[in-house]
Amino acid sequence: MKSRIVAGSLALLGLAGIALAQPALAAAAPKQRIDLRVLVLDDDSTGIDTLRAQLDREGVPYDALDLAAAGRPRLTAAYLADTVDGVRRARFQGVIVPNESSVTGAEATALADFEREFKVRQIDAYTFAGSNVGLTNTWSGVLDGTTMQVTDAGKAAGFGYLKGAVPVDDRDPAVSESFGYLGAAAVASGATFTPLVTGAKPGGGATGSLMGVYAHDGREELVVTLAANRFQTHAMELGHGLITWLTRGTHLGYTRNYFSVHVDDVLLPDDRWDTVHNCTVGDDCNPQRDPATLPYNQTIRMTKDDVNALVQWQKARGVKLDVVFNGGGSVEAGAGDPLTAAVVANKSQLRFINHTYEHTYLGCVQDFTVTPWKCTGQWVSQADITAQIKQNVDWAKSKGIPIDPAELVTGEHSGLRTLPQMPADNPNLAPALNANGVRYVASDASREQTPRPVGNAVTVPRFPMNIYYNVATVAEEVDEYNWLYTSAADGGSGICENNPQSTCVSPLGASGFTKYIVPAESRIAYDHVVSANPAPHYAHQSNLAEDRILYPVLDAVLARYRDTYTTATPVVNVKFAETALQNRRQAAWTAAVQSRQIEAYLLDGKVTVTNKGAALDVPLTMPSGTTLVTASLLGLEVGGGAFGEAYGGERSAWRSVARNGRQLLSLPS
Structure with missing residues (x-):
């Protein structure tokens, strides 16, 4: 009887005879919903400003929590996560902090517990290459005129749009422009450190990590020991990789490099x-x-x-x-x-x-x-x-x-x-x-x-x-x-x-x-x-x-x-x-983000985007292999083909979502 009900419903929709994607087997772990929004703990530092600029360029929604503001919300379990329709929900898909010690005490504990529970990643915007982040400092100083290298691990983790060499400009020889700490892994048992972007001492000698992943205590931190500002060329070149790593390549937002x-x-x-x-x-x-x-x-x-x-x-x-x-x-x-x-x-x-x-x-x-x-x-x-x-x-x-x-x-x-x-x-x-x-x-x-x-x-x-x-x-x-x-x-x-x-x-x-x-x-x-x-x-x-x-x-x-x-x-x-179209889309999207018109989340390998306002073009960036879902009925789905355009090793596009409409995407397994 149950199969006849499904078949009859499909026939009424004109979908009978279409091959349906089978739902994935239930995961052993409890279901988790991850909202597509980033949390930024803002201390008005240059490192945080650099990452906020990249989020803005790409149109990635984020909440900025001013750490110095009197009466600001405290980081608690309830602030970071809750339960919706019986499913545990992470209110943020990634966290950006000024450094590993930006919050202390109960707030630090709540943040760590949240990241462990939902496997949410964290970026330390700028810090010293010390033991707190799994490193020992091998050299520090001015990097002007040197060349950084994206490692193979870095390319696999989100920086794959870059060939490998990333020059550090020396725009004015009389001014020190770029400073960094070169770090070597120094982790305790059970922890690892994986360099994603490395640098070298000018003139040769010491080398070490400038951006790397410190995995410890069930969490992942991308540790940045390179001082950068939003206007520096290498900061803009590396910025998208940081966002891709943080969001695991699944986020609202869109980026292209234009030249006309x-x-x-x-x-x-x-x-x-x-x-x-x-x-x-x-x-x-x-x-x-x-x-x-x-x-x-x-x-x-x-x-x-x-x-x-x-x-x-x-x-x-x-x-x-x-x-x-x-x-x-x-x-x-x-x-x-x-x-x-x-x-x-x-x-x-x-x-x-x-x-x-x-x-x-x-x-x-x-x-x-x-x-x-x-x-x-x-x-x-x-x-x-x-x-x-x-x-x-x-x-x-x-x-x-x-x-x-x-x-x-x-x-x-x-x-x-x-x-x-x-x-x-x-x-x-x-x-x-x-x-x-x-x-x-x-x-x-x-x-x-x-x-x-x-x-x-x-x-x-x-x-x-x-x-x-x-x-x-x-x-x-x-x-x-x-x-x-x-x-x-x-x-x-x-x-x-x-x-x-x-x-x-x-x-x-x-x-x-x-x-x-x-x-x-x-x-x-x-x-x-x-x-x-x-x-x-x-x-x-x-x-x-x-x-x-x-x-x-x-x-x-x-x-x-x-x-x-x-x-x-x-x-x-x-x-x-086409430039005018892109300008219009960006302006409309910025307004929609500010008004929280769009709700988007990841659940069971599927991305759901819901528009609560007027019709809108929504920017989406997804991993290669992501497919559109054009219909969903009683847990069964009809695939709509590959999502988006290939760019930089990802798939991305602007998708028109009607008033009160939804866009469904299926991530690669």
């Missing part, structure tokens, strides 16, 4: 830097100056050979740059323009974004009779903005160039608020965007780092690169860099002396581009990549012309990435609209 680059002003000429007078010809150079003293070629514009070089570079690197174009430049160049012909001939190999027809300034009407310029009190009209958007779309269509009309980069990000002259957007911008179906408009991340709505559109912040719009040669780049970043006494503008956000450098010589600018600019871009930030970078068409000075910077970013990460963890080269 926009090349603005394609088809237009850009003004050129004057290395004699330290100004930009056609922009801020005095028009009364003797033309004979100005550069012969006063503008920079790509050629057909530069387009062919771009296509070949893309093929060789497996990364596409985004061509941000102005059709008016093609029309101005004439019907036989070789650059236009090359762009059109290679249109299937390129990605395009509308940059308006003529790169017209779309904010206030500017008054240049004063320096700096000011607004006249009038605005560029909605009709003029619409014409700039629509004419460029029409030009692209006439050439068969594929574009998404919803994407837009205005000239100089104009129309958006620009301090100090324009504290508010041009009021005509939003109506023009709406009328033309624009949903994504670029903004400058150095001014606005957070996306915001503009009419029906949303801003997409972009990182500027210090490869200037008005240079095409190495000599020009070095000269302008020296002008901006050296003191007046050294022949520079002295701007760096009065700007708290800038640092003066010694004048760069002929090798300054290769030895200083490329390493500095590629490091900045690389840090954006490994911080899981999807924001694109931007440069200009002038940087792909003549000496093609953008490529060495991009190559340095990609070379370092490919030296550090496995091929299973490629850079994600997203398009503009």
Whole structure:
């Protein structure tokens, strides 16, 4: 009778005849539910801040308990665990503490008992390599310029997305930046210590663990003896491995390493830097100056050979740059323009974004009779903005160039608020965007780092690169860099002396581009990549012309990435609209985490995600072999195929969960 009831129920659901996954045999141990949330004991230390930053980047939910707060909740058995529907529940899947002695007495006992009962892991964010954590200190000191190594055990425990070598930067030889204790295992009987990441004394000699697992007393602690902060490159590279180890690779959250680059002003000429007078010809150079003293070629514009070089570079690197174009430049160049012909001939190999027809300034009407310029009190009209958007779309269509009309980069990000002259957007911008179906408009991340709505559109912040719009040669780049970043006494503008956000450098010589600018600019871009930030970078068409000075910077970013990460963890080269989608998902998820809209837990090898609010895209990261469950009836399940996308040795994806809906996943046995 029982089998007929099940069969009849399945038939009513239209599932009769489908092979069902058999439920796992009951475990000998009592059932345990593990909620997918991390507990952070926060003492405002740098080590804790570094791990909180990584949790935030990936979107992993956590509760931060301020250890210094008066009247804070105490760590008790009831705070850490309870019973739900007759099943013991751990309220946290992992614990992050400042060090092994962060809490004492009854709290330490409650925490240890909790970790033993539920096999919950703990990270000691930063501590001394001493006997309390199963180590003896073999050496301590500054690690700048050395190279750490991920061990085979480390790769198996969560750091498998890394090839093995993790450099420790030495950004300023005059400053000690990275300190660590090298530790050797010194455990009592019944305990073990397994190094996951090791380091070495500069110049050779002592080696030892910088991150390792101390297993003792029925518990596991990942002991970190490396001082790090959230902005250091190696901290970001190792951060995901720490989270994976802590959660055993099963958690809410999602991470990718993004790298997209926009090349603005394609088809237009850009003004050129004057290395004699330290100004930009056609922009801020005095028009009364003797033309004979100005550069012969006063503008920079790509050629057909530069387009062919771009296509070949893309093929060789497996990364596409985004061509941000102005059709008016093609029309101005004439019907036989070789650059236009090359762009059109290679249109299937390129990605395009509308940059308006003529790169017209779309904010206030500017008054240049004063320096700096000011607004006249009038605005560029909605009709003029619409014409700039629509004419460029029409030009692209006439050439068969594929574009998404919803994407837009205005000239100089104009129309958006620009301090100090324009504290508010041009009021005509939003109506023009709406009328033309624009949903994504670029903004400058150095001014606005957070996306915001503009009419029906949303801003997409972009990182500027210090490869200037008005240079095409190495000599020009070095000269302008020296002008901006050296003191007046050294022949520079002295701007760096009065700007708290800038640092003066010694004048760069002929090798300054290769030895200083490329390493500095590629490091900045690389840090954006490994911080899981999807924001694109931007440069200009002038940087792909003549000496093609953008490529060495991009190559340095990609070379370092490919030296550090496995091929299973490629850079994600997203398009503009996809960046906006990722921004939207991250913002919605952050709000949902703060309101505890999502409940997620692990029970009997199954993950259940329940949405208690409006429909939401939920980020999930799971071990390889995890499968979707599309139906569950009387304990029997219908498999829905492999979950997510492979990345870094795991499976991860954003899954849409309806209001009051559920997502079920089955972990590999």
